[in-house]
Amino acid sequence: MEAAHKKLLAEWNKEPKILAAVSNALKQVKSRGVVMCTKLMSCMRSNEESPNKFLMIGLNLMYFLTTNQHAQFHMLLEQIDQNIQQNNPYITTPVKLEQSLMEGVYNKVVLTEKNIPSPYYAFFIRISMDTIRDEIASCIECSFKKVSQKDAAQLLLFNNVNEIIPFAKKRSWKNSGNTYIFEQGRSGPILKEQLDTKRIAKQTIFYAKQLEMIV
Incomplete structure (x- = not known):
């Protein structure tokens, strides 16, 4: 091994x-x-x-x-x-x-990290949260023309608006006046x-x- x-x-x-x-x-x-x-x-x-x-x-x-x-x-x-x-x-x-x-009770996944029996579990919880957020983000991109930073942060289970900023940049979201603008029917990641x-x-x-x- x-x-x-x-x-x-x-x-x-x-x-x-x-x-x-x-x-x-x-x-x-x-x-x-x-x-x-x-x-x-x-x-x-x-x-x-x-x-x-x-x-x-x-x-x-x-x-x-x-x-x-x-x-x-x-x-x-x-x-x-x-x-x-x-x-x-x-x-x-x-x-x-x-x-x-x-x-699909994703808020419980967030709470799980606060009650893990060992620090080694935190890594796996974060992987799960990353996967969940990517799936939610894909749904947001296909379902909304625009969404405020505050609402997006809540939908993506972030604790505050500041946490969503690097996430949005990673997904190349267009920010206009603290509101994210999406192209309808946006395709998913390549490869x-x-x-x-x-x-x-x-x-x-x-x-x-x-x-x-x-x-």
């Missing part, structure tokens, strides 16, 4: 980046992830206890959730006792997060598959580094 992560990191650090190589390295990490998931299941079936056992399992659940690996998420979750699912904070956090995402590969690669690299720190 470590060798696969190092290869991914090496490909990511190359300039210019070769997306095909990054994607290939990422696939290798994902395949190792299935093996790691299997080992975690074996660990759960054993009577051995470790101080970081459920922290590691919880982080893997968060990883699967934020990278849209829902089958792996539920496969791992099914191996966990119902009592632990309901009472262990390392496990209840990803369970509740998935429920909020499925129901979505490539952009998703970059995002997931960044997530995986950071995740690997965090796991090394825990171990």
Whole structure:
């Protein structure tokens, strides 16, 4: 697993980046992830206890959730006792997060970050929020001709207007008198598959580094 992560990191650090190589390295990490998931299941079936056992399992659940690996998420979750699912904070956090995402109750995702059982969870919550905001922003662009900064900040679940400014610039929103103007029928980002590969690669690299720190 470590060798696969190092290869991914090496490909990511190359300039210019070769997306095909990054994607290939990422696939290798994902395949190792299935093996790691299997080992975690074996660990759960054993009577051995470790101080970081459920922290590691919880982080893997968060990883699967934020990278849209829902089958792996539920496969791992099914191996966990119902009592632990309901009472262990390392496990209840990803369970509740998935429920909020499925129901579209995005304000609960924001609140989740304030009640995480470990600082390591914050990274995954922010990934979820970034994804949510991108989806909401795409809807705003297609549904409104214009929207005030204040309303946009509320729709995007930001705490204040200042937080939306860099987000709006990133999406190239036209600002006129504290109001964002949109072109109707605006198309989505180009080369979505490539952009998703970059995002997931960044997530995986950071995740690997965090796991090394825990171990």
